[in-house]
Amino acid sequence: MIKDNLKNIKSSLPENVKLVAVSKTKPVEEILKAYNAGHRDFGENKVQEMTDKWEQLPKDIHWHMIGHVQRNKVKYMAPFVHLIHGVDSLKLLIEINKQAKKNNRTINCLMQVYIAKEETKFGLDPEEVTQLLEDTAFKNLENVRVIGLMGMATFTENKEQINKEFNFLKTFYDQLKNKYGFKVLSMGMSSDYSIALLNGSTMVRIGSAIFGERNYD
Numbered sequence: 001m002i003k004d005n006l007k008n009i010k011s012s013l014p015e016n017v018k019l020v021a022v023s024k025t026k027p028v029e030e031i032l033k034a035y036n037a038g039h040r041d042f043g044e045n046k047v048q049e050m051t052d053k054w055e056q057l058p059k060d061i062h063w064h065m066i067g068h069v070q071r072n073k074v075k076y077m078a079p080f081v082h083l084i085h086g087v088d089s090l091k092l093l094i095e096i097n098k099q100a101k102k103n104n105r106t107i108n109c110l111m112q113v114y115i116a117k118e119e120t121k122f123g124l125d126p127e128e129v130t131q132l133l134e135d136t137a138f139k140n141l142e143n144v145r146v147i148g149l150m151g152m153a154t155f156t157e158n159k160e161q162i163n164k165e166f167n168f169l170k171t172f173y174d175q176l177k178n179k180y181g182f183k184v185l186s187m188g189m190s191s192d193y194s195i196a197l198l199n200g201s202t203m204v205r206i207g208s209a210i211f212g213e214r215n216y217d
């Protein structure tokens with residue numbers, strides 16, 4: 001039951017931690033069940049799917065783009081996206097800025113930091129994040145705001161490994177927090193969010209523990 005799952009997870013989160021309900025591959029009827037239980041923040045990993053759902057669903061939903069973003073897709077979500085979690089290049093930020101400007105808004109973003117031991121995960125090294133934040137070309141962007149970091153731990157049963165990776169990201173986040181006015185550290189999914197919380201996560205992205213297993217993704 002979506003409503004009960006939401007309630008149970010929310011009661012396990014500290015008050016300052018935001019829950020993003022990851023609804024990728026799930027139909028709008030399922031999202032509405034969570035909406036009717038009072039939930040407003042949903043995460044999707046494909047721009048097309050998120051835009052289709054935005055069109056069909058109530059407009060007070062906060063849509064989070066949690067997947068890897070192609071630059072040519074930014075224009076479709078620029079009118080409504082609430083937070084883009086997976087930003088990993090200056091080129092992408094420049095495009096987000098351009099499309100945000102066209103829509104007369106400022107779009108909030110998180111830089112995705114590479115913390116896992118897997119080849120397939122996207123993201124930047126800490127040095128690349130720092131470089132980017134100090135780049136004049138970035139500082140000149142007026143319609144995009146980087147408000148924190150996002151990371152995904154290795155997909156493993158090894159809790160010590162996951163703990164190490166989240167701790168690494170939290171340490172890096174704390175180094176940048178005051179200087180750049182960061183307020184969001186997005187880490188933790190269904191299988192590892194309790195470890196993320198122990199390491200100071202402020203935003204968890206949870207799908208299957210709310211909506212049940214996905215058939216494919």
Ligand SMILES: *Cc1c(COP(=O)(O)O)cnc(C)c1O
Pocket residue numbers: 022024045066067152188189190191205206207208209
């Ligand atoms: C799918 C996804 C999630 C949620 O995964 P669950 O295991 O279903 O909780 C979180 N973050 C990202 C980036 C995802 O792609």
